[in-house]
Amino acid sequence: MPNYKLIYFNGRGRAEVARYVFALAGAEYEDHRIEFSEWAALKPTMPAGALPVLEVDGARIAQSHAIARYVAREFNLAGDNxxxxxxxxxxxxxxxxxxxxxxxxxxxxxxxxxxxxxxxxxxxxxxxxxxxxxxxxxxxxxxxxxxxxxxxxxxxxxxxxxxxxxxxxxxxxxxxxxxxxxxxxxxxxxxxxxxxxxxxxxxx
Ligand SMILES: N[C@@H](CCC(=O)N[C@@H](CS)C(=O)NCC(=O)O)C(=O)O
The missing domain is CATH 1.20.1050.10 (Glutathione S-transferase Yfyf (Class Pi); Chain A, domain 2)
Known part of the structure; x- marks a missing residue:
């Protein structure tokens, strides 16, 4: 299984549906929460200048819905056909x-x-x-x-x-x-x- 690192602020917000999917799948991931004080320095390093971002073995995915769908597909929780x-x-x-x-x-x-x-x-x-x-x-x-x-x-x-x-x-x-x-x-x-x-x- 790849290494998943979900980067978001310390809130449920736009990351929570992906977290629910990880929970439902019983899958391991790093739930990486950043402080607002860290954001100004991090923003330019993020693909779309916003969070959440999911890293999959280092590859970065932006956009909360793309992330949630990706994670759901990984664990066969996005529909069977x-x-x-x-x-x-x-x-x-x-x-x-x-x-x-x-x-x-x-x-x-x-x-x-x-x-x-x-x-x-x-x-x-x-x-x-x-x-x-x-x-x-x-x-x-x-x-x-x-x-x-x-x-x-x-x-x-x-x-x-x-x-x-x-x-x-x-x-x-x-x-x-x-x-x-x-x-x-x-x-x-x-x-x-x-x-x-x-x-x-x-x-x-
Ligand atoms: N359409 C994007 C919107 C992302 C977004 O607006 N994220 C907010 C947090 S909920 C953010 O990063 N705000 C800080 C900023 O834009 O500098 C998504 O669904 O992921």
Whole structure:
């Protein structure tokens, strides 16, 4: 097996889905976390001037989604055939859409306006995507998004749905019981649960 070194800041952020995949695979890797104070010196040395970066025997891969997909493919957790890979991608791209929808929340400083913005984003944009994911899950039997085992789609959803709850509140999944149950199930998968327990407690 190659040597994997995942370089990111000390947070879950854009590295966490790849970390979930490593955990699910039970694979060894170096979880290299840098301080913000080190970043200015390191930035020019990184392929795209940003993190995360995954080193594979020294070769560097940039872009969080490329990294997560690469790691998932390494461990056969990206779908068992071309169709399943496309199904995983459908879920992942929907999660990206949800992330993009929620992005303006972070830049609104006025608390009253922020609360209104959250409400409108949730009602007008996010809800329909959650419904799509709920239906997608139901169509595959409700246990796994794709095929008959956990894949990148399932851990990607865990990460994003945690953020949805963080952004829109504990009730965000109340109309989507299948998604809520699935999130619970993925977080209790023994290797994922062990990682959640042991990972550094960080504020992003
Ligand atoms: N599209 C890239 C975005 C990477 C990105 O913006 N990373 C942030 C941290 S989450 C970063 O490195 N910020 C520091 C900088 O750009 O100088 C990805 O998904 O990996």
């Amino acid at each position: 071309n169709l399943e890979m496309a199904q995983c991608d459908q879920v992942l791209e929907t999660l990206v859409d949800i992330s993009n929808d929620a992005a303006p929340i972070g830049s609104e400083k006025d608390e009253t306006k922020k609360a209104e913005l959250k409400k409108s984003i949730f009602e007008e944009k996010v809800k329909a995507k959650l419904q799509y994911l709920d239906n997608f899950l139901a169509a595959n039997g409700g246990e796994f998004f794709v095929g008959k085992k956990f894949t990148l789609a399932d851990v990607g959803a865990l990460f994003r749905l945690d953020r949805v709850i963080g952004d829109f509140g504990d009730d965000a999944l109340k109309d989507f019981p299948k998604l809520a149950a699935h999130r619970e199930k993925v977080s209790k998968e023994p290797k994922i649960a062990a990682w959640i327990e042991k990972r550094p407690k960080t504020n992003f």
